[in-house]
Amino acid sequence: MAKKETPKTNYQGQMHLLQKDLMGRYFDSLTRAAEQGEGKAAYMLISGNPVELMLAFDMIPVYPEINALQLAVKKVALPYIQKAEEIGYSMDNCAYVKADVGLFLGDRKTPFATIPPPALILCNYVGCNVYLQWFEHLAEYSHGEIFNLDIPFMRDPSGKPTKEDTEYVVKQLEEVIEVCERITGKKFDYQKLQKIVSYSGQTGELWSKIKGLTKRVPSPFDAYFDSVTMMAPLYCLRGTEEGLKFFETAYKEMEEKAELGMGPLPEERFRFVIEGPPPWPYLRTFRDLFAKWGAVAVASTYSTVGGLWEFGFKHDPNRPLESIAEHMLEWNLTNRNFLQRYDQIRRYVQEWSADALVIHSVKSCRLFSAGQGDMREYFTKELNIPTLLIESDIEDPRYFSEAQMKNRVDAFFESLEHKKILREASAPGGQA
Amino acid sequence: MANEKAHPAIEALISKYREVVEGSPLEYTADWKAKHPGVKLVGCYPLYTPVEIIHAGGMLPVAVIGGGNRLEIAHADSRFQSFVCSIVKSTLELGLTGQLKILDGIVFHSICDPARNLASVFTRNFPDLMVEYIHFPQNLTSRHAVSYLAAEYRRVKASYEKLVGRPIDNEALCQSIRVYNEQRGLLRDLYRLRSQSPQNLSTVETYILTRIGTFLPPEEHIAILKEAIAAASRRDERLKDRIKVVLEGSFCEQPPLELIEGLEAAGCYILDDDFLLGWRWFSQDVAVEGDPIQNLARAYLDRSVYSGVKHDTREPKAKHLVDKVRETGASAVVILAAKFCEPALFDYALYRRALEAEGIPHLYLEFEEKMWIFDKARTEVETFVESMLFD
Numbered sequence: 134m135a136k137k138e139t140p141k142t143n144y145q146g147q148m149h150l151l152q153k154d155l156m157g158r159y160f161d162s163l164t165r166a167a168e169q170g171e172g173k174a175a176y177m178l179i180s181g182n183p184v185e186l187m188l189a190f191d192m193i194p195v196y197p198e199i200n201a202l203q204l205a206v207k208k209v210a211l212p213y214i215q216k217a218e219e220i221g222y223s224m225d226n227c228a229y230v231k232a233d234v235g236l237f238l239g240d241r242k243t244p245f246a247t248i249p250p251p252a253l254i255l256c257n258y259v260g261c262n263v264y265l266q267w268f269e270h271l272a273e274y275s276h277g278e279i280f281n282l283d284i285p286f287m288r289d290p291s292g293k294p295t296k297e298d299t300e301y302v303v304k305q306l307e308e309v310i311e312v313c314e315r316i317t318g319k320k321f322d323y324q325k326l327q328k329i330v331s332y333s334g335q336t337g338e339l340w341s342k343i344k345g346l347t348k349r350v351p352s353p354f355d356a357y358f359d360s361v362t363m364m365a366p367l368y369c370l371r372g373t374e375e376g377l378k379f380f381e382t383a384y385k386e387m388e389e390k391a392e393l394g395m396g397p398l399p400e401e402r403f404r405f406v407i408e409g410p411p412p413w414p415y416l417r418t419f420r421d422l423f424a425k426w427g428a429v430a431v432a433s434t435y436s437t438v439g440g441l442w443e444f445g446f447k448h449d450p451n452r453p454l455e456s457i458a459e460h461m462l463e464w465n466l467t468n469r470n471f472l473q474r475y476d477q478i479r480r481y482v483q484e485w486s487a488d489a490l491v492i493h494s495v496k497s498c499r500l501f502s503a504g505q506g507d508m509r510e511y512f513t514k515e516l517n518i519p520t521l522l523i524e525s526d527i528e529d530p531r532y533f534s535e536a537q538m539k540n541r542v543d544a545f546f547e548s549l550e551h552k553k554i555l556r557e558a559s560a561p562g563g564q565a
Numbered sequence: 566m567a568n569e570k571a572h573p574a575i576e577a578l579i580s581k582y583r584e585v586v587e588g589s590p591l592e593y594t595a596d597w598k599a600k601h602p603g604v605k606l607v608g609c610y611p612l613y614t615p616v617e618i619i620h621a622g623g624m625l626p627v628a629v630i631g632g633g634n635r636l637e638i639a640h641a642d643s644r645f646q647s648f649v650c651s652i653v654k655s656t657l658e659l660g661l662t663g664q665l666k667i668l669d670g671i672v673f674h675s676i677c678d679p680a681r682n683l684a685s686v687f688t689r690n691f692p693d694l695m696v697e698y699i700h701f702p703q704n705l706t707s708r709h710a711v712s713y714l715a716a717e718y719r720r721v722k723a724s725y726e727k728l729v730g731r732p733i734d735n736e737a738l739c740q741s742i743r744v745y746n747e748q749r750g751l752l753r754d755l756y757r758l759r760s761q762s763p764q765n766l767s768t769v770e771t772y773i774l775t776r777i778g779t780f781l782p783p784e785e786h787i788a789i790l791k792e793a794i795a796a797a798s799r800r801d802e803r804l805k806d807r808i809k810v811v812l813e814g815s816f817c818e819q820p821p822l823e824l825i826e827g828l829e830a831a832g833c834y835i836l837d838d839d840f841l842l843g844w845r846w847f848s849q850d851v852a853v854e855g856d857p858i859q860n861l862a863r864a865y866l867d868r869s870v871y872s873g874v875k876h877d878t879r880e881p882k883a884k885h886l887v888d889k890v891r892e893t894g895a896s897a898v899v900i901l902a903a904k905f906c907e908p909a910l911f912d913y914a915l916y917r918r919a920l921e922a923e924g925i926p927h928l929y930l931e932f933e934e935k936m937w938i939f940d941k942a943r944t945e946v947e948t949f950v951e952s953m954l955f956d
Contacts, residue, residue, distance in 0.1 A: 220917070221913055221914040222910075225910055226910050226911055262678050262681070262874075262908070263678065265876040266911040269876060273918075280704075280878075281876060282704065285700040295716070297713060297716035298713075301712075301713040471682045472685045499677070499907065500678040503645060503646070503679035503682045504645055504649075504683065504686050506642075506645060507644040507686045
């Protein structure tokens with residue numbers, strides 16, 4: 134039987150409070166750059182980026198994706214999306230881009246920060262083809278300097294970059310250094326970069342250990358809904374001392390919870406892996422659809438868009454440029470081919486002992502979604518893993534149909550529950 | 566009509582190939598393969614493939630450009646969602662229904678996210694097919710882009726050497742570059758002819774003459790183009806009262822012939838377009854002296870046409886379009902974008918901005934390869950033409 138009451142999914146741990154504080158300070162730095170001209174802004178994308186290099190030049194990383202998702206979370210994205218559609222963007226274009234363009238062409242003031250104009254538009258092209266167009270558009274609107282940092286896609290069946298791929302990226306990073314020296318007037322400091330890369334290495338390692346904790350039963354936190362709390366500092370503050378401290382605190386807190394057998398819900402009844410980005414405008418509503426069933430996400434592909442640390446990668450301060458290149462090429466979800474993602478999910482299901490796979494297909498992000506029907510085919514037919522495919526959007530509130538979503542989720546977990554009862558009944562010692 | 570009687574060859578030729586293009590180029594290719602046993606076929610998904618490398622290995626590169634409007638999608642729509650463009654689904658449908666069995670290999674590249682995922686879906690579903698994927702550089706200002714692409718081409722060459730079972734040498738590569746240079750040079754002549762006297766060569770004719778080059782051996786295509794260009798040059802039709810336009814946005818998925826025909830019949834002369842762009846990729850010949858792989862790589866960076874999937878930060882997005890309008894003497898632009906084609910839809914926002922700034926009127930239309938009804942598009946073009954002619 135389904136639990137009728139909705140468990141409370143509010144979580145007021147130390148980690149969440151610290152995250153709020155850190156992100157507040159990060160956004161304040163953007164506002165100071167915009168309003169008082171403090172520092173130079175480097176626009177970048179989240180997926181596998183060389184933030185370490187930007188920090189080595191004291192540039193302020195600005196992430197249009199973060200800004201777009203904040204607008205969605207704060208439920209103010211729609212007017213920006215519509216503004217972009219009025220000037221020619223299509224209903225069928227990625228709504229992250231539209232919200233950001235709407236914001237960029239206005240006064241760039243948001244409830245969380247004022248966004249500074251770019252000193253450098255560094256398009257880290259890591260798998261997502263929309264990135265190229267997004268930053269091409271921002272460059273035209275701002276007349277800012279653009280650099281397309283081209284990352285060869287993981288096209289080989291081995292899932293590894295070629296030697297030439299890595300050399301090409303390292304050489305481009307050296308070109309980025311020349312550009313940053315010119316823009317900031319500062320000389321490149323190799324030791325400083327090593328220090329920053331060392332922070333990233335330690336941060337990634339902690340993040341990987343945190344992710345390992347959700348292999349425990351019950352899982353100490355939700356690897357989708359709580360992971361997004363940790364993803365913000367991972368991306369905005371990676372390579373800094375305070376970013377590292379945040380992850381030390383988060384690891385300690387999560388480990389304690391794991392030791393105490395505490396989870397995010399009163400009872401963990403189902404463990405699932407989730408594929409795809411969240412519906413930011415309805416995150417709480419979406420979470421509650423699963424919480425109601427005692428379903429906890431134990432692993433998520435979304436938490437690896439900016440980097441995949443749980444399978445052994447670590448930034449190496451002794452090879453700073455090479456390891457930044459490896460992170461961008463191989464160790465993030467978006468630059469990996471679709472079949473590597475199937476394999477990543479398969480490992481999650483097996484190694485994190487999940488009962489099911491949930492695919493959240495979002496219209497905006499075709500990098501994630503295009504072909505997820507084939508993915509469902511693979512998991513249900515080849516691997517016999519119960520799989521649910523639901524659709525909405527990452528940014529555009531017009532694509533979220535709560536009633537329809539609820540019906541699909543309820544039907545799926547009802548069927549899982551039925552199977553569970555049958556399995557328990559037929560197990561030795563079970564009641565017939 | 567007098568001219569048609571005087572030069573029956575071109576009309577007969579075009580009508581013969583029109584049936585192939587509208588029916589199934591793949592069936593034609595299957596017949597061709599039956600007559601040429603032992604020649605391996607490599608399918609080329611849009612936009613651009615360095616066909617010279619395949620051709621130099623004694624194989625035939627053939628375009629795989631979706632399923633047109635006579636293919637029913639019965640399986641692929643459960644694999645790719647409703648918001649994914651038609652060509653991705655129809656290409657998978659061709660595979661799932663066994664119509665690509667004639668191919669020994671297929672090659673994709675980084676044009677967009679759905680096409681990229683399609684390459685993986687092909688790898689999983691068709692284990693007997695050699696699926697190759699080329700990553701073209703998207704940093705065209707880097708000092709290292711040419712050497713990267715040359716390395717990528719060498720990797721691809723090694724992969725095709727394995728497929729064909731023998732090495733592909735430089736001499737063969739240079740010869741293939743010469744052949745495709747000649748073919749693309751003739752296509753540029755054909756486009757120039759249509760642009761200069763659109764009354765003598767319609768867009769649908771230009772299209773068919775170009776499209777057949779995507780599945781015929783290039784040597785055969787060259788002979789047909791020579792004949793067709795000579796015949797079209799002899800035509801002397803009267804210029805009708807139509808507006809002259811440049812068409813943009815159909816570089817990947819291809820509109821049905823009836824739609825192309827309908828656009829012209831509704832009162833336009835199309836002076837330039839971006840149909841089948843990857844098969845007309847270079848604006849000049851690829852160099853033949855020196856290392857052929859290096860030459861192909863350099864030509865990609867310095868001699869290729871502008872495209873919505875090749876992100877060149879060296880000039881603003883709409884510059885090539887405005888230039889085309891100015892150079893051809895067109896008075897308007899028709900944007901004909903494939904439904905759900907994200908690259909074309911994004912480009913439109915910048916095109917619109919630039920065209921408005923330049924005072925060039927434009928009409929925005931969307932199409933799907935599978936469309937059957939053209940009344941709406943036709944009415945929109947007629948209204949646009951009237952507003953241009955009479956306002």
